[in-house]
Amino acid sequence: MTRLSVNINKIATLRNSRGGDNPNVLKVALDCERFGAQGITVHPRPDERHIRYQDVYDLRAEVTTEFNIEGNPSEKKFVELVLANKPEQVTLVPDALHAITSNAGWDTITNEAELTDLIAIFHSAGIRVSVFVDADEKMVEGAKVCGADRVELYTEPYAAYYFENRQKAVLPFVKAAEKAREVGLGLNAGHDLSLDNLRFLKQNIPWLDEVSIGHALISDALYLGLENTIQMYLRELQV
Numbered sequence: 757m758t759r760l761s762v763n764i765n766k767i768a769t770l771r772n773s774r775g776g777d778n779p780n781v782l783k784v785a786l787d788c789e790r791f792g793a794q795g796i797t798v799h800p801r802p803d804e805r806h807i808r809y810q811d812v813y814d815l816r817a818e819v820t821t822e823f824n825i826e827g828n829p830s831e832k833k834f835v836e837l838v839l840a841n842k843p844e845q846v847t848l849v850p851d852a853l854h855a856i857t858s859n860a861g862w863d864t865i866t867n868e869a870e871l872t873d874l875i876a877i878f879h880s881a882g883i884r885v886s887v888f889v890d891a892d893e894k895m896v897e898g899a900k901v902c903g904a905d906r907v908e909l910y911t912e913p914y915a916a917y918y919f920e921n922r923q924k925a926v927l928p929f930v931k932a933a934e935k936a937r938e939v940g941l942g943l944n945a946g947h948d949l950s951l952d953n954l955r956f957l958k959q960n961i962p963w964l965d966e967v968s969i970g971h972a973l974i975s976d977a978l979y980l981g982l983e984n985t986i987q988m989y990l991r992e993l994q995v
């Protein structure tokens with residue numbers, strides 16, 4: 757079974773645009789769970805341009821499905837936030853400070869020492885650790901060496917190339933996923949997954965543990981409604 761974790765960053769972006777509390781991030785998270793999402797993902801960034809640090813505390817208190825916090829652990833504040841909230845999963849992402857969104861996975865070989873230390877810290881708090889990587893077998897192997905539990909494959913290149921040649925687009929992801937399975941890592945995927953490209957990814961990598969989806973899902977919900985949209989994404993994973 758592949759779990760759907762809904763990334764609610766975009767809800768916070770909308771809320772922050774007017775400075776009030778509409779839409780209410782916590783309510784949307786609980787509604788996502790009620791509508792069938794099996795997890796909630798947030799990616800607080802140091803500038804708090806969408807999810808604020810306080811949101812993480814508020815969500816932790818109420819979310820009953822898997823809570824996944826993504827972010828760059830080079831920021832001490834991020835590590836402290838995760839340790840204070842003890843989510844079921846932390847996803848380590850090497851974001852540059854002013855990047856519009858995540859745009860690359862870790863070099864798990866160059867950053868082996870840093871990642872190994874951080875993973876040990878999160879493990880000592882009982883938190884599962886997923887490491888965001890490009891679809892590169894060497895980076896997957898490197899994540900295993902660092903002690904990760906899972907990798908999250910950065911799927912933007914798959915999504916970008918999907919309509920041109922989906923067989924070729926998925927191939928590096930299948931190889932990276934096979935490597936993850938071979939070395940005993942759990943497998944997540946995310947970034948730019950959508951109703952267009954999700955089913956094909958799942959068909960080619962049926963052992964995917966989890967996908968985290970935000971931008972496309974929240975955009976679809978404007979037309980289709982949140983409950984219906986979540987059901988539609990869940991259906992794409994039932995193949």
Ligand SMILES: CC(=O)[C@@H](O)[C@H](O)COP(=O)(O)O
Pocket residue numbers: 763765766798799826849856857858888946947948970
């Ligand atoms: C880690 C990742 O793939 C990103 O998609 C991220 O979680 C989304 O962050 P933004 O919502 O800030 O673009």
Ligand SMILES: NCC(=O)COP(=O)(O)O
Pocket residue numbers: 763797826908945946947948949968969970971972973
């Ligand atoms: N980890 C990826 C994620 O949470 C959502 O990415 P996107 O669907 O907003 O591109």
